[in-house]
Amino acid sequence: VKWGEDNTVQPNLAEKWTIDPAGTLYTFKLRPNVKFSNGRTLNAEDVKFSLERACDPKFASPTAGTYLTDIIGVRERLAGTAKEISGIKVVDPTTVTIQIDKTRPYFLGKLTYACAYVVAKEAVGTAGATMTKPEQMIGTGPFIFDTIDSNRLVTLKAFKEYHEGAPKVDRIERPVVLDAVTRLNMYKQGQVDLIPLERQDVKAIQADDKLKGDLKFFDRPSTWYVGLNCNLLPALKDRRVRRALAMAVDRKTIVDGILGGQNVIATSIVPPGVPGHRENVAGVPYDVAGAKALLAQAGYPGGKGLPEIELSYRDGRPDVELVAQALQQQWKEALGVNLTLQ
Structure with missing residues (x-):
C-alpha cells in the first residue's frame, strides 16, 4: 500500500484487501503482472520474504521494531527466536494474509513505511546484508x-514497465x-531543479523578480516535537518534570518571533x-509559574x-537549530534547567 495525495492509504502492489470482522486479519490480493525492475513478476512469497528480511535480527533494522510489531510473530523474529513471522501466510501466488495482535485502525498506514517495501530475494544478497549496490536494489x-x-x-533511471505506467x-x-x-546557490546557478527552502530565505526569494515565481508553498503533515528519553535520564520519569518542561516552552514566541509566523x-x-x-485542542499551556511550581514539587x-x-x-537545517537554541534559553531562564545541544 502507499499514501495517496489526499493523505489516505491507497492500493499499490495490492489491488485490494479485506479485513475480517475482528479487525485483525488482513487479506491482500496482489495486482497481476507487477514487475520488479529486473523483469521478474512479483508474487506473494516476495511480500513474506521482504517483511521477514526487515525483521531479521542480523539486519538490525532501526524501524521494523516500531512499524511492524503489531504483526503476530514479528517480536519473536526480531529477537531471533523464530525463523519466520507466524502472522504472515502465503495463500497462493497473488494472495497473502497478515494477522495482527488486536484491532488497530492505523495498521495499514504503517505498511507504507520503508521497512515494509517489497524487494527481490535473488538480488539483495546474504541474510542480514544491507543493500549498497544498484544491482541489489531491485524493487x-x-x-x-x-x-x-x-x-x-x-x-535513477525510469522503469518503463512500472505497474502504474512509465x-x-x-x-x-x-x-x-x-x-x-x-543548496540555494546551486538552484540559483541552475545546477538543480528543486530544493526545500529554508524559512529565513523566503523573503529574499519573494523580493527576487527572477525567482519569486518559482516559490511554492505546501502544507507539510509533520510536527516538531521534543522527545524525552526517560531511560537515559531517570528524573524524566516523573510526570511533573516532563510537564514542567512542556509548560515552559513559549511556542508563540518560537513560531511568530523566531520562525517568522x-x-x-x-x-x-x-x-x-x-x-x-483534532482542531481546537487546548494542549499544555504556557505557564512559567506553574512550571516552576511543578518542578519544585518534583x-x-x-x-x-x-x-x-x-x-x-x-x-x-538552520531553523531546527534556532528552535533548539530557543528551548535552551527558555528552559534556562524559566526553570534553571541546563540544556546542551548537539
Whole structure:
C-alpha cells in the first residue's frame, strides 16, 4: 500500500484487501503482472520474504521494531527466536494474509513505511546484508537505481514497465548536499531543479523578480516535537518534570518571533491533514509559574539537582537549530534547567 495525495492509504502492489470482522486479519490480493525492475513478476512469497528480511535480527533494522510489531510473530523474529513471522501466510501466488495482535485502525498506514517495501530475494544478497549496490536494489517502483555515491550523488533511471505506467521523467539526479546555503546557490546557478527552502530565505526569494515565481508553498503533515528519553535520564520519569518542561516552552514566541509566523503552533502530536487530527485542542499551556511550581514539587526547585539534559537535533537545517537554541534559553531562564545541544 502507499499514501495517496489526499493523505489516505491507497492500493499499490495490492489491488485490494479485506479485513475480517475482528479487525485483525488482513487479506491482500496482489495486482497481476507487477514487475520488479529486473523483469521478474512479483508474487506473494516476495511480500513474506521482504517483511521477514526487515525483521531479521542480523539486519538490525532501526524501524521494523516500531512499524511492524503489531504483526503476530514479528517480536519473536526480531529477537531471533523464530525463523519466520507466524502472522504472515502465503495463500497462493497473488494472495497473502497478515494477522495482527488486536484491532488497530492505523495498521495499514504503517505498511507504507520503508521497512515494509517489497524487494527481490535473488538480488539483495546474504541474510542480514544491507543493500549498497544498484544491482541489489531491485524493487517495483517507478525508478531504478543507476549509480550511487552516498556522499555526493545518487542517480535513477525510469522503469518503463512500472505497474502504474512509465514515468514521464527519464532520469533523476539527486545530489547529496547537506548545507542549505549551498543548496540555494546551486538552484540559483541552475545546477538543480528543486530544493526545500529554508524559512529565513523566503523573503529574499519573494523580493527576487527572477525567482519569486518559482516559490511554492505546501502544507507539510509533520510536527516538531521534543522527545524525552526517560531511560537515559531517570528524573524524566516523573510526570511533573516532563510537564514542567512542556509548560515552559513559549511556542508563540518560537513560531511568530523566531520562525517568522510561517509555521502553525502545535497543540497535539497529530498535524492537520493526518487522520486523527483534532482542531481546537487546548494542549499544555504556557505557564512559567506553574512550571516552576511543578518542578519544585518534583524536588528540583529552580532546576537545582536536575542533571543536565542533552538535546540532539537534525544537522543541516538552520531553523531546527534556532528552535533548539530557543528551548535552551527558555528552559534556562524559566526553570534553571541546563540544556546542551548537539
